Amino acid sequence: MNGPVNDTPILAIRDLQIDAVPAGGAPRRLVDGVSLSVAAGEVLGIVGQSGSGKSLSAFAVARLLPDGVRLAGGSVHLGGQRIDDLDEGRMRALRGGRIGFVFQDPLSSFNPVRTIGSILIESIRRHQRLDAKSARTLAVEMLARMRLPGKDACVDAYPHQLSGGQRQRAMIALALANGPDLLIADEPTTALDPTIQLQILALLKQQTAGRASILITHDLSVAAAICNRIAVMHQGRLVESGPAAQVLTDPQHDYTRSLLRHARLAPAATGEA
Amino acid sequence: MLRLLIWARDFAFLLVATMTVLFFLVRLAGDPAIMLAGPDATPAQLDAVRQAYGFDRSLIEQYLIFASHMVRLDFGTSLADGMPALDKVLDTYPASLFLAVMAMALNLAVSIPVGAWLGQERGGAGRRLARGFISVMQGFPGFVLALLLVNLFAVGLEWLPSVGYAGPASWVLPVVSVASFLAPKLIRVVEANTAAAYRSHYVRTAVAIGTGPRTILWRHVMPNALLGATAVVGAEFAFMVTGLVVIETIFAWPGIGWLLVRSTLNLDFPVVQAIVFIIVIAVFLTNLATEAVQMRLDPRLRGPGAAGGANG
Ligand SMILES: Nc1ncnc2c1ncn2[C@@H]1O[C@H](COP(=O)(O)OP(=O)(O)O)[C@@H](O)[C@H]1O
Ligand SMILES: [Mg+2]
Numbered sequence: 001m002n003g004p005v006n007d008t009p010i011l012a013i014r015d016l017q018i019d020a021v022p023a024g025g026a027p028r029r030l031v032d033g034v035s036l037s038v039a040a041g042e043v044l045g046i047v048g049q050s051g052s053g054k055s056l057s058a059f060a061v062a063r064l065l066p067d068g069v070r071l072a073g074g075s076v077h078l079g080g081q082r083i084d085d086l087d088e089g090r091m092r093a094l095r096g097g098r099i100g101f102v103f104q105d106p107l108s109s110f111n112p113v114r115t116i117g118s119i120l121i122e123s124i125r126r127h128q129r130l131d132a133k134s135a136r137t138l139a140v141e142m143l144a145r146m147r148l149p150g151k152d153a154c155v156d157a158y159p160h161q162l163s164g165g166q167r168q169r170a171m172i173a174l175a176l177a178n179g180p181d182l183l184i185a186d187e188p189t190t191a192l193d194p195t196i197q198l199q200i201l202a203l204l205k206q207q208t209a210g211r212a213s214i215l216i217t218h219d220l221s222v223a224a225a226i227c228n229r230i231a232v233m234h235q236g237r238l239v240e241s242g243p244a245a246q247v248l249t250d251p252q253h254d255y256t257r258s259l260l261r262h263a264r265l266a267p268a269a270t271g272e273a
Numbered sequence: 274m275l276r277l278l279i280w281a282r283d284f285a286f287l288l289v290a291t292m293t294v295l296f297f298l299v300r301l302a303g304d305p306a307i308m309l310a311g312p313d314a315t316p317a318q319l320d321a322v323r324q325a326y327g328f329d330r331s332l333i334e335q336y337l338i339f340a341s342h343m344v345r346l347d348f349g350t351s352l353a354d355g356m357p358a359l360d361k362v363l364d365t366y367p368a369s370l371f372l373a374v375m376a377m378a379l380n381l382a383v384s385i386p387v388g389a390w391l392g393q394e395r396g397g398a399g400r401r402l403a404r405g406f407i408s409v410m411q412g413f414p415g416f417v418l419a420l421l422l423v424n425l426f427a428v429g430l431e432w433l434p435s436v437g438y439a440g441p442a443s444w445v446l447p448v449v450s451v452a453s454f455l456a457p458k459l460i461r462v463v464e465a466n467t468a469a470a471y472r473s474h475y476v477r478t479a480v481a482i483g484t485g486p487r488t489i490l491w492r493h494v495m496p497n498a499l500l501g502a503t504a505v506v507g508a509e510f511a512f513m514v515t516g517l518v519v520i521e522t523i524f525a526w527p528g529i530g531w532l533l534v535r536s537t538l539n540l541d542f543p544v545v546q547a548i549v550f551i552i553v554i555a556v557f558l559t560n561l562a563t564e565a566v567q568m569r570l571d572p573r574l575r576g577p578g579a580a581g582g583a584n585g
Contacts, residue, residue, distance in 0.1 A: 023395075064481055067472070096482030103474060103481075111475040112573060113496045122492070123482035158572040174482065 008080045009037040010181050010212035011061065017073035018056050018065070030069065031057050031236045038182070038212040045223030045244065046216045047259065048233035054216045057233070058184050062095045079181060097127040100175030102185035106167035110159035116143070116170045117155030120177055127178040142173040146203065165196035169203065176207055183213040189222060201225055220263035224248055232256045284557050291553050292343060292546065296336055299542040308540045309352055348550065349543035353536070358543035362529065362551050368438055369521070369528030373513035375444060376451035380509070384456045388463025389495060393471065411457040416519040419450035423523065438527055447524045451517060455509050462505045466498035500570045507563025514555040
């Protein structure tokens with residue numbers, strides 16, 4: 001590939017502003033002036049305490065904002081093309097196509113009355129011109145690649161029939177089903193048991209190769225495990241960002257230092273218990 | 274198999290308990306001999322009637338006789354006209370079930386789309402107006418609406434017959450009355466479930482894989498919203514199979530509710546007992562059907578089933 005193509009980051013967010021717009025009241029700024037970029041092969045960790053605006057910033061990339069929250073300013077570029085002003089139809093083609101999402105709670109994130117496979121097939125057929133049979137074959141293949149057990153890799157299982165770890169593997173299969181350029185994982189291990197967390201992190205790390213990835217976590221040790229770069233958010237603003245090694249060993253901001261102290265204290269505290 | 278046994282046990286218990294309580298309640302309600310012999314009967318005539326019908330025996334004895342006959346589905350004959358009590362009930366029940374099924378069909382046809390529409394968004398003038406109207410409807414006792422409809426369409430405009438059970442035109446007012454009594458509640462439930470589904474994480478997942486609004490409504494939101502509504506539909510149907518006493522009386526609809534009123538007023542207890550017997554069975558079957566539908570719609574109720582192997 002030529003130089004200029006490689007230099008363009010897959011994702012570039014500039015000066016993002018997100019507002020809460022309550023039904024009667026005045027808008028309230030939730031995210032203010034966030035700028036980020038992620039290149040191919042890079043894993044960006046967004047860290048910060050709960051409520052600091054990590055999820056909203058990442059969901060805003062695909063305009064996946066909840067009711068009552070809206071993008072108030074800034075721009076989002078995907079592969080050099082501006083996407084924040086796309087119409088809904090074009091945005092829909094990106095969601096699940098070039099942008100894949102992994103959510104925190106894989107149980108509530110899968111429709112309880114639909115099989116895992118039917119959701120995967122819905123996504124595959126939405127983005128690839130495949131007949132039902134080939135879509136199913138691809139779904140089984142994706143699930144098997146994420147190491148779901150059995151001959152059909154649980155394609156016909158309902159979410160409640162799987163373990164938490166299996167559900168999150170299925171969620172990752174769903175996010176990657178159409179070979180996205182950008183993978184956004186929002187607290188993908190928070191709802192899981194510690195041993196399962198490590199397996200899921202390893203799987204994610206393996207799947208980030210060759211694409212741009214964002215890993216949102218409130219847990220610095222998770223970010224440290226798989227991220228090349230780390231961005232720290234606090235009260236809706238980006239307070240610090242840089243190469244992972246630098247942010248972890250030589251934090252510039254007080255808030256980052258306090259996060260690091262808590263992250264170091266955590267294993268010791270559990271050890272004493 | 275175990276489930277079936279549990280059902281059978283519950284059913285038998287419910288039936289025996291209900292019929293026992295009913296038996297003693299009816300005997301407390303009044304002396305049927307007076308009804309049978311007429312108000313001017315002499316004490317000797319009353320005694321003769323009591324002897325003929327076995328009312329002179331002890332209550333326990335009467336109960337045992339009643340129970341042993343009930344086991345053979347023999348409820349005796351109507352004190353009013355001597356017809357077998359169970360036959361009278363089985364002759365009138367189809368009219369009641371017909372009314373119940375028609376009203377439920379109309380209720381579903383209106384409530385599901387309206388509830389789904391209301392649940393999609395909070396705002397908008399049309400939705401606010403509809404919600405206000407539904408609140409008013411919910412406050413109406415069912416028979417007030419029925420009487421208003423009769424006044425308007427049968428008495429005032431003379432478009433529709435107000436009473437009877439003879440052909441489609443005579444069905445309209447009773448069916449509409451019952452359905453409009455049922456609909457507000459079901460609309461509310463479908464609306465709430467639809468709104469909850471739209472806020473759910475699984476709908477966010479559907480949006481995140483690029484699914485469009487129509488597929489989200491039909492394949493993600495509605496299956497869950499309707500699942501939540503089946504309990505209400507079942508309860509509404511169970512309520513109807515117990516007899517729509519007021520509506521059947523207003524419209525002179527020859528159903529079980531109307532028969533129940535007449536038989537109770539006449540102390541025609543063989544018929545009352547046969548009616549309650551059939552109603553208990555109907556309610557039980559309705560609940561059974563509701564459960565079957567829920568199992569069909571909700572894979573979580575069908576047990577864990579076979580899925581993956583090892584954890585993680
Ligand atoms: N639907 C919403 N309406 C109003 N405020 C919201 C909504 N969703 C999130 N917020 C607020 O936005 C802020 C950032 O939320 P979020 O991005 O989810 O935080 P994080 O992911 O860092 O925990 C929080 O203060 C939260 O209360
Ligand atoms: Mg979050």
